[in-house]
Amino acid sequence: MxxxxxxxxxxxxxxxxxxxxxxxxxxxxxxxxxxxxxxxxxxxxxxxxxxxxxxxxxxxxxxxxxxxxxxxxxxxxxxxGTGLFPVDPVARLDQLRWQALADGLTDILLIWRTELSRESGPWQAVTEGWLIKARAAMARLEKEAPALEAADFGIGHIALICALGQLDFRWSDCRWRDHFPALSELEARMAKRPSVVATAVVDDQDSGAGDLIRGNLAF
CATH class of the missing domain: 3.40.30.10 (Glutaredoxin)
Structure with missing residues (x-):
C-alpha cells in the first residue's frame, strides 16, 4: 500500500x-x-x-x-490512465498553464499568511507586492474561466479548486466571488464534484492563526 x-x-x-x-x-x-x-x-x-x-x-x-x-x-x-494530464499537446499545455497559475496563487497566499503572523509584524513592501500579484492572478483566472469551463476536468481545475479553497479557508472576508463572477460560477459547478466535496478543507488544529490575516486581502 x-x-x-x-x-x-x-x-x-x-x-x-x-x-x-x-x-x-x-x-x-x-x-x-x-x-x-x-x-x-x-x-x-x-x-x-x-x-x-x-x-x-x-x-x-x-x-x-x-x-x-x-x-x-x-x-x-x-x-x-484517468486523463487529468491530457495526451493532446494543446490540451495538456492549457492544463499545465492553469495548474502553474493556480499553484502560484496558492504559494503567495501561504507565504503571505506566514509573513503576517510574524511577531515583529509583516514587511509591508513585500505584502503589497503579493496583493498586486494575487489580484492579477485572479483577474487572469477570471479571463480564463470560459476556457476552463469548456475543457475536460483536469489538473488545472484541481489546482484552481485548491487555490480558491485556500481563499475561503484563510481569507474568508476577501469576498472574491463579488469581484470575479465567471470564476465564481465555475467554482460553484466544480464544487459539486464528489472528489471536491469529499476533500473539503478541515482545520484540525486550533492555532488561531487564521484570525491574523483578516482584512489584509481585498480585491
Missing part, C-alpha cells in the same frame, strides 16, 4: 486527495497525519521521505518517495 504524508489543512495535499478520488486510487493509500510549518523544526517523520521537509509526500508500493503535488498528481494519473 502507498503512504501519503497528509494534512486536512494543506491546499497542496488537497490537490493530491482530489486526484486520488478522481483516479480511483484512494483505497490504495494510507494517509499519515504529518504536521509541517515554516516556523517549526522539520518533521522527523517527513524528512526521511522528503529532505525538503514539505508535504505532500507519496511513498509508492516500491518504496520510492514522490514529492511536490504536481509530480504526485501526474504519477497517479499515469498509474490510473
Amino acid at each position: 502507498m503512504k501519503l504524508h497528509w494534512s486536512p489543512r494543506s491546499p497542496f495535499v488537497r490537490k493530491v486527495m482530489i486526484a486520488l478520488h478522481e483516479t480511483g486510487l484512494l483505497d490504495e493509500v494510507e494517509c499519515i497525519r504529518s504536521v509541517v510549518a515554516v516556523h517549526l523544526p522539520p518533521n522527523e517523520q517527513v524528512m526521511p521521505d522528503n529532505p525538503l521537509g514539505k508535504i505532500p509526500v507519496l511513498v509508492t508500493d516500491e518504496g520510492k518517495s514522490v514529492f511536490d503535488s504536481r509530480v504526485i498528481c501526474e504519477y497517479l494519473d499515469m498509474k490510473s
Whole structure:
C-alpha cells in the first residue's frame, strides 16, 4: 500500500486527495497525519521521505518517495490512465498553464499568511507586492474561466479548486466571488464534484492563526 504524508489543512495535499478520488486510487493509500510549518523544526517523520521537509509526500508500493503535488498528481494519473494530464499537446499545455497559475496563487497566499503572523509584524513592501500579484492572478483566472469551463476536468481545475479553497479557508472576508463572477460560477459547478466535496478543507488544529490575516486581502 502507498503512504501519503497528509494534512486536512494543506491546499497542496488537497490537490493530491482530489486526484486520488478522481483516479480511483484512494483505497490504495494510507494517509499519515504529518504536521509541517515554516516556523517549526522539520518533521522527523517527513524528512526521511522528503529532505525538503514539505508535504505532500507519496511513498509508492516500491518504496520510492514522490514529492511536490504536481509530480504526485501526474504519477497517479499515469498509474490510473484517468486523463487529468491530457495526451493532446494543446490540451495538456492549457492544463499545465492553469495548474502553474493556480499553484502560484496558492504559494503567495501561504507565504503571505506566514509573513503576517510574524511577531515583529509583516514587511509591508513585500505584502503589497503579493496583493498586486494575487489580484492579477485572479483577474487572469477570471479571463480564463470560459476556457476552463469548456475543457475536460483536469489538473488545472484541481489546482484552481485548491487555490480558491485556500481563499475561503484563510481569507474568508476577501469576498472574491463579488469581484470575479465567471470564476465564481465555475467554482460553484466544480464544487459539486464528489472528489471536491469529499476533500473539503478541515482545520484540525486550533492555532488561531487564521484570525491574523483578516482584512489584509481585498480585491
